[in-house]
Amino acid sequence: MTATLPPMTTPSTWLRVVEALRAPEGSPVTVKGWLRTRRDSKADGGLSFLAVHDGTCFDPIQAVAKADLPNYASEIAHLTTHCAVEVDGVIAKTPKGGNEIQARAVRVVGLVENPDHYPIQPKPHTMEFLREQAHLRSRTNTFGAVARVRHCLSMAIHRFYHERGFFYVHTPIITASDCEGAGQMFRVSTLDQLNLPKTPDGAVDHAKDFFGKQAHLTVSGQLNVETYCCALSRVYTFGPTFRAENSNTSRHLAEFWMIEPEIAFADLAADATLAEDFIKYLINAVLTERADDMKFFDERIEKGLLQRLKDVLEKPFRRLPYTEGVKILVDAAKRTKFEYPIEWGKDLQSEHERYLTEQHFKQPVILMNYPKQIKAFYMRLNAPGTDGAPGDTVAAMDVLVPSVGEIIGGSQREERLSVLDQRLDEMNLSKADYWWYRDLRRYGTVPHAGFGLGFERAMMFLTGMQNVRDVIPFPRAPGQADF
């Protein structure tokens, strides 16, 4: 490749489609992109309408190519969906008032071979089919919009925390601490799997492995980020996370992205406020920055999406003790048929969470203070009798939103070493394994709290997309790592 891309900011007639759509009438322009559709007319001695898109915005721009162009009959009249072209011309107005390009030249850069078998046709496709064409689905309206919103959301996340004085901490992808708790992990090893080194007693000799011990891909950056929280006060991580669970649902991935803020000198209420502000900030960001894509999602993916999001912005999230939530569900069980029984001390099932956020409150709900036996060791033990609960609770919260369910899980962390040790003992976890985590409680411990937001679940919530595999470019799930 010898050709270089001129910077878009230097004087040039090469405009991105998003710019060409706003350029003044009469401007000379060049656009470079791919054909969405071609329509022909015999009017004015013959002409073709070429809808050209380059991914810079939802709408393509229409180029009008007349039959007197030298390559009209030989090339232009045969262009099909997703042929790559460069169009030189002048900005003009369509009869309806929008911008179009009166083409002076149409250069064919790349043709589509076998157009009758090209998978992406100018017609509705099912999500299932496009999932099998992950290398081509980025060219569709839907996945172009998903990609742009995903980018917008990523930037908004960093902006939200940066504006509030948080520091972005790069927590490790590979972890050898083996004490992260949550879920099955992917092993990271350089040992020859067909010829594993053994110890004298026949076990695999992990000391011979790359890190001198067992290592895995991270399932959470939380424990690591807590160390920086207890030094920089407000921090967050935003990176990939891996779970080797055999989950086959529309809401789970083996590789997904998670945002985990952690705040010092803070309790659960402050954590909940941060979570609510965060979600509302993200809604505002996509509504204002990607209005074109959000309009498409509202019209074609989920009718009423924009209204649903605006409703979320208007009201404060409903904060509710777990104990209260159970009372509502026990009462509801008299009229609504739940598949699983509900009682205090049990974790809520998906159907219960959906009932609270979709039927009872019809808005996001923050459930707080869960029974300690269903939550992790690091969550702070509440004073006995908090919320009138019949048993011990911890300062945990789940944020539930309509149509997605649990989108955030968080807690105030146990900062008291003696209580933490007691919890480790209760759950048969080794204090030695957690030595550095315990050190944070020995040297200048402070109340702190944080949460994890599933990035792809936020995408589903914001776009109305129904399957998590369609809001990430290349989904990884059990038995699925193509592309």
Added chain:
RNA sequence: UCCCCGAUAGCUCAAUGGUAGAGCGGCCGGCUGUUAACCGGCAGGUUAUAGGUUCGAGUCCUAUUCGGGGAGCCA
């Protein structure tokens, strides 16, 4: 991992155990400042794979693979 459903043309789907079809897309032509265009014609098939039942299987049976929905786990 468990339960349920499915796999037929490039795509979306039809086809009582008896000649494998339509719409869209593609190609050719007609019409048209078109924009989910419209009209006519043509091409396009190892019915997921492997067995079995039957005179005869896209259809019935078994296994496998892949996909979807739900559940569990969670974000």
